[in-house]
Amino acid sequence: xxxxxxxxxxxxxxxxxxxxxxxxxTRTFSAHVMAWFRQAPGKERDLVGFITWNGGTSYxxxxxxxxFTISRDxxxxxxxxxxxxxxxxxxxxxxxxxxxxxxxxxGTRAAYDYxxxxxxxxxxx
Numbered sequence: 702x703x704x705x706x707x708x709x710x711x712x713x714x715x716x717x718x719x720x721x722x723x724x725x726x727t728r729t730f731s732a733h734v735m736a737w738f739r740q741a742p743g744k745e746r747d748l749v750g751f752i753t754w755n756g757g758t759s760y761x762x763x764x765x766x767x768x769f770t771i772s773r774d775x776x777x778x779x780x781x782x783x784x785x786x787x788x789x790x791x792x793x794x795x796x797x798x799x800x801x802x803x804x805x806x807x808g809t810r811a812a813y814d815y816x817x818x819x820x821x822x823x824x825x826x
Contacts, residue, residue, distance in 0.1 A: 702815075703725055703726060703727045703729075703730075703733070703799055703814070703815040704725070704726040704727075704815070705723055705724070705725055705726075705797050705798070705799060705815055705816060705817035706723070706724045706726075706817055706818070707721055707722065707723050707795060707796065707797050707817040707818065707819060707820040708721070708722050708724070708820060709721040709722050709820060710795060710820030710821045710822045711821075711822070711823070712823045712824075712825065713787055713822075713823070713824055713825070714787075714824070714825050714826075715787060715788055715789055715824055715825065715826055716786060716787065717787050717824070718783070718784060718785045718786075718787065719784045719787060719822060720781060720782065720783050720784070721737070721781065721782040721784070721795055721797075721820060721822070722779055722780070722781055723735065723737075723779065723780040723781070723782075723797030723817060724778065724779050725778040725779065725780070725799060726778075727778065728778065730773075730775055730778040730779075730799070731754055731755070731775035732754055732801070732802065733754060733799040733800060733801060733802065733815075734751055734752070734753055734754055734799065734800050734801075734802055734804070734807050734812065734813075735751065735752055735771070735773055735780040735797065735798070735799050736748060736749075736750065736751035736752075736797070736798045736799075736800070736807065736812075736813055737749040737750055737751070737771060737780075737782045737795060737796070737797055737798075738795070738796045738797075738798060738810070739791075739793035739794065739795045739796070739822075740793055740794050740796070740819075741792060741793040741794075744793075746796065746810065747762065748762055748808055748809075748810075749761070749762055749765055749769060749771075749782065749795070750762060750765065750769065750771050750782075751771065751807045751808070752771045752772065752773055752780070753802070753807075754775075754802050755775075756772065756773050756775075759771050760807070760808065764790075765784075765791075768784065768785050768786045768787075769782060769783065769784050769785070770782075770783040770785075771783075780797060782795065782797075784822070787822075787824045788824060789824045789825065789826050790824075791822065791824050792822060792823050792824050793821075793822060794819040794820065794821050794822075795819060795820055795821075795822050796816055796817055796818075796819045797816075797817045798810075798813035798815060798816045798817070799813060799814065799815045800812045800813040800814050800815070801814065
């Protein structure tokens with residue numbers, strides 16, 4: 702069983718930056734693909750992006766590409782989401798997720814076996 706815990710959310714102004722962290726309770730973190738999702742009130746939980754187990758490949762949703770960066774430190778069992786040039790439409794609860802590399806379909810929620818509890822990010826205009 703893998704437990705994930707996000708931290709770093711908060712209230713910021715448009716144009717600010719924020720870094721979220723995702724701490725994993727497993728030594729096998731390096732065997733998992735890691736993703737960030739977000740869910741705004743009344744909306745679906747959407748993919749922000751993901752990074753492969755060794756950090757060699759990453760993917761971003763078009764709405765955040767060029768502004769957000771996903772990284773990971775497998776030695777610390779921690780993943781990160783660096784968010785720059787934040788916009789009010791980025792306001793959401795952000796979730797990290799981890800899934801086995803064998804699951805495939807990393808762009809879908811079904812690929813991820815483990816989820817954090819979420820952290821709120823609010824961007825004011």
